[in-house]
Amino acid sequence: MTNIIEVRGVRNQFGRQVVHDGLDLDVRRGEILSVVGGSGTGKSVLLRTIVGLNRPAAGSVSVFGEDLLGLPVLRRAAVERRFGVLFQKGALFSSLTVAENVALPLIEHAGLNAADAGRLAALKIALAGLPANAGEKYPADLSGGMIKRAALARALALDPDILFLDEPTAGLDPIGAAAFDALILTLRDALGLTVFMVTHDLDTIYTITDRVAVLAQKRVLVNERLDVVADFDDEWIREYFHGPRGRAAAQAVSPAHGVPHKPSHGGQT
Amino acid sequence: MTEPAFIHIEGPQVRLRGDWTIANYAALAADIARLRPRVADDADVDLGAVGALDTAGVSLLHDLLGKDRLAALADGGSPLPPERRALLQAVVGVIDAAAPVPRAAGYAFGDIMERAGIGMLAFWRHVIDIAGFIGITLETSFHVMLRPRRWRITSLAANLERTGLDAVPIVALLTFLVGAVVAFLGATVLAGFGASIFTVDLVAFSFLREFGPMLTAIIVAGRTASAFTAQIGSMRANEEIDAIRVGGLSPVELLVVPRVAALLLALPMLSFIAMISGIVGGMLVCAMTLEISPTMFLSVLESHVGLRHFIVGIAKAPIFAFLIAVIGCLEGFRVEGSAQSVGEHTTSAVVQSIFIVIVVDAVAALFCMEMGW
Numbered sequence A: 001m002t003n004i005i006e007v008r009g010v011r012n013q014f015g016r017q018v019v020h021d022g023l024d025l026d027v028r029r030g031e032i033l034s035v036v037g038g039s040g041t042g043k044s045v046l047l048r049t050i051v052g053l054n055r056p057a058a059g060s061v062s063v064f065g066e067d068l069l070g071l072p073v074l075r076r077a078a079v080e081r082r083f084g085v086l087f088q089k090g091a092l093f094s095s096l097t098v099a100e101n102v103a104l105p106l107i108e109h110a111g112l113n114a115a116d117a118g119r120l121a122a123l124k125i126a127l128a129g130l131p132a133n134a135g136e137k138y139p140a141d142l143s144g145g146m147i148k149r150a151a152l153a154r155a156l157a158l159d160p161d162i163l164f165l166d167e168p169t170a171g172l173d174p175i176g177a178a179a180f181d182a183l184i185l186t187l188r189d190a191l192g193l194t195v196f197m198v199t200h201d202l203d204t205i206y207t208i209t210d211r212v213a214v215l216a217q218k219r220v221l222v223n224e225r226l227d228v229v230a231d232f233d234d235e236w237i238r239e240y241f242h243g244p245r246g247r248a249a250a251q252a253v254s255p256a257h258g259v260p261h262k263p264s265h266g267g268q269t
Numbered sequence B: 001m002t003e004p005a006f007i008h009i010e011g012p013q014v015r016l017r018g019d020w021t022i023a024n025y026a027a028l029a030a031d032i033a034r035l036r037p038r039v040a041d042d043a044d045v046d047l048g049a050v051g052a053l054d055t056a057g058v059s060l061l062h063d064l065l066g067k068d069r070l071a072a073l074a075d076g077g078s079p080l081p082p083e084r085r086a087l088l089q090a091v092v093g094v095i096d097a098a099a100p101v102p103r104a105a106g107y108a109f110g111d112i113m114e115r116a117g118i119g120m121l122a123f124w125r126h127v128i129d130i131a132g133f134i135g136i137t138l139e140t141s142f143h144v145m146l147r148p149r150r151w152r153i154t155s156l157a158a159n160l161e162r163t164g165l166d167a168v169p170i171v172a173l174l175t176f177l178v179g180a181v182v183a184f185l186g187a188t189v190l191a192g193f194g195a196s197i198f199t200v201d202l203v204a205f206s207f208l209r210e211f212g213p214m215l216t217a218i219i220v221a222g223r224t225a226s227a228f229t230a231q232i233g234s235m236r237a238n239e240e241i242d243a244i245r246v247g248g249l250s251p252v253e254l255l256v257v258p259r260v261a262a263l264l265l266a267l268p269m270l271s272f273i274a275m276i277s278g279i280v281g282g283m284l285v286c287a288m289t290l291e292i293s294p295t296m297f298l299s300v301l302e303s304h305v306g307l308r309h310f311i312v313g314i315a316k317a318p319i320f321a322f323l324i325a326v327i328g329c330l331e332g333f334r335v336e337g338s339a340q341s342v343g344e345h346t347t348s349a350v351v352q353s354i355f356i357v358i359v360v361d362a363v364a365a366l367f368c369m370e371m372g373w
């Protein structure tokens, strides 16, 4: 199985605070990878580093087999166009309506005219689970969960190859969160997306992820199938997966053995 | 990377080939508009040769085949692989919700009247808002003034530095230049009457009474009113103002009073600097072109120009300061959550405060003339 993202020896620091040190991470083509870790362990910073918003002090990041940091600007923009990113706080453009937010990449990158882009944007907005009238609203008028959905619709606008999600289900109602999980799984299977997802949501981890990467002690402690990770010998990981919430989520998914379905991969490029 | 996509229609047979993805959207949309009427009701659709398919492609399939046939393809009986059926199903499930909401058609005359009416009402409400906000600010300032423990010295000092000290170079430089220009004008015009010594009076009167305070107020309106609006506006966009309110604190006390107080202190001082540097600019021009030495300039100044003119000028500075600060803060509170709104209100704050400074200055000039001050 090929690695679509390879992070090697990355070091990130802000002033004197070292967030990552010698961090390695592989993401395989077509998988759904969950990144977990305590608050402030640098999950968002890792995501920003991979998508090129944050230049690491050392180390390399390669995506689609190309070293992002060394790439000329134009080439790099072409690679970044194949990313869809859902930021932790949504980061919708506040002076555009939701529909315009989603239509913007369609017009700018896919070269559609405004009418086609509007129709496709409406479809993405509906796919993300927003009501039809949400398209005309401005981000300031949305609820927290609606912002997440609108941001997902924008991230999906160009049907990207890699979807980066930063806590996508935080702030969604449980029914909405389950629908969200199902949507991600459907899209992954049908489009062969690779999903890099930062999440605290144990249900999401148990239902749709193929592998889990645990961020602790400034690096990726373990990056494996869920059953392997859950049995990993580490204080924090044990608390995480075998605490009351972890047990409940595991039982909800498969009462017998607590390990979800085997990873399957949609195959197309 | 992407293959072109094709539609073949032979009688009841509809065969699709190539990549049905967003990259081919524009080309396919044109084909579909042309071929759609030729798709028979009982068409036999073959997707076997379709390469890549994404949500944009499914939306196109929907345009070509209609919802029912798409739903049939997504059903269990179709020969498509399961993940593709899941994608079709996901799109079919929401495609009705994605139908564009029809918009009410406009009616030109009515729309114009409506806009004019809304504009009038907005203006009227704005006037009321300003009056109300001035009232709240005065009331809160009064309360705070009586309780020294609630004076926010740190915030006041920080604002004083930003609005006062940091503005000294620009104020001094601009008024120096204007002082020189006024002296040049005086030299040119008054020399014709052989009265070039009165250039001194011209410079001194204009700077003490009008230009000193007014130029400073206009510069500060551009610099500081905009800063106040942008600061408070982005706090509002970020719900920080709501957090202050919910925390049982008063945003007016926390944000407005220190800013108003700082500007009330800063603007008179800046006006004083402006007067001095304008007069120095005039003095320099007099020394260079009119051979009026600085000593002579100063003695003429002393004998011709009374203290009264300085007082009339400097008394206007606190009024300007209050109006500029209040307008800047009020516009900040009127921001509505988007980056664009921050920009609009910042512009509006600058325009309004410059407008009000000039209007008040004109009224004050008339008043002082009538009073013989």
Ligand SMILES: Nc1ncnc2c1ncn2[C@@H]1O[C@H](COP(=O)(O)OP(=O)(O)OP(=O)(O)O)[C@@H](O)[C@H]1O
Binding pocket: A014, A019, A037, A038, A039, A040, A041, A042, A043, A044, A045, A046, A088
């Ligand atoms: N721009 C920045 N400047 C300084 N420090 C930063 C910056 N961005 C992040 N940090 C620090 O890096 C650390 C990791 O932050 P990050 O946002 O990645 O946390 P996280 O793992 O995403 O946490 P959470 O689960 O709460 O979102 C934090 O201690 C944070 O203070």
Ligand SMILES: [Mg+2]
Binding pocket: A043, A044, A045, A088, A166
């Ligand atoms: Mg984070």
